[in-house]
């Protein structure tokens with residue numbers, strides 16, 4: 001709750017309890033990667049798929065914490081002439097991030113200890129990308145913080161932000177209110193944590209936080225974010241949450257536009273949940289921001305809004321630009337041929353990736369299209385190839401099939417657009433990154449491809 005000593009309390013918290021809890025030795029066995037910090041995804045949403053990251057790319061990780069986004073970006077940019085600046089006011093957090101970079105042998109990071117509010121004085125220059133996740137909602141003024149960051153974006157630059165979601169975190173705010181009333185004044189952080197753990201063990205079954213504990217268990221459990229996670233979630237001195245209209249208002253206050261929601265996009269789309277035609281019609285009357293706002297209320301499970309903002313309104317790669325190619329991504333990376341081969345026209349194909357289950361009505365057209373989703377073949381050539389192979393299929397029919405499957409797979413983070421050819425030259429070598437043993441990026445599990453008879 002904002003007050004005079006809030007910035008001091010926030011800084012002291014992260015000095016005592018760096019967050020998220022990370023052991024630098026884990027860098028020897030896995031690479032933590034996140035969708036929004038992936039450069040293919042950044043390229044799709046922020047640079048029309050056309051950014052060449054090899055020369056002169058500048059990136060600021062503001063409030064970089066113990067280094068998750070930082071390390072992933074630095075790893076992807078390792079072989080390029082790119083500059084990554086880490087900024088955080090917590091020295092203890094920086095030490096963890098520095099040690100993680102050392103273990104990985106990363107030397108492309110410039111380290112700065114300081115506050116976002118002092119950006120002007122720090123004079124760090126202009127950036128193509130600013131990465132600021134889980135930070136601005138802890139500032140006394142989120143608007144001022146965003147403006148400070150926006151002033152450091154170059155003309156075509158974009159930011160990745162993560163801000164808390166209002167509705168999914170309701171049980172957390174109820175619990176915070178309980179703790180404000182329950183905890184004695186004047187006790188230290190460690191004692192507070194102990195008392196909160198005692199109380200959590202006694203919560204009645206009717207308590208909303210207890211009912212919702214499965215969603216927060218990782219944050220507070222010793223095997224997850226432990227004590228730093230518990231303090232961050234339930235005892236933070238400044239913690240604000242946003243709904244979708246609040247995000248639009250915040251972006252607008254800094255002269256920025258929302259460019260997309262890379263994580264869980266389907267939860268910003270009411271049509272992903274509603275099959276009933278009459279109900280869908282009602283949503284069709286709404287503009288996009290209103291659809292997204294109502295979708296958040298429909299789903300009620302967005303605890304974190306991860307989104308890109310920038311000055312441009314046309315930064316997102318589009319199917320209409322037929323120089324773009326399609327790239328299967330995330331756990332489907334490099335699996336386009338495997339998928340095409342597994343498809344039997346006339347049958348229903350179930351693609352199971354993580355919690356997503358996508359049922360695809362296979363057709364000859366789709367089988368041919370999937371085989372071309374290698375990030376290299378431009379859309380116009382794809383259409384031509386399919387038309388050559390299936391002369392009876394009109395170009396309109398081919399485009400329509402592609403649009404349908406693109407919408408479904410893109411919303412689930414499995415398909416992106418990239419300027420054809422850019423993959424080979426201007427993007428990181430994801431095959432190398434995928435080889436990190438035990439990493440989340442270990443590739444697609446063959447068991448995730450399943451065909452229904």
Ligand SMILES: C[S@@+](CC[C@H](N)C(=O)[O-])C[C@H]1O[C@@H](n2cnc3c(N)ncnc32)[C@H](O)[C@@H]1O
Nearest residue numbers: 014063064065088089090093115116133134135
């Ligand atoms: C919740 S952690 C998030 C860390 C990281 N961005 C991530 O997503 O894993 C918030 C971080 O922001 C830093 N921070 C908070 N307010 C800040 C400010 N005004 N200026 C710079 N850093 C700040 C804290 O020190 C802390 O390391």
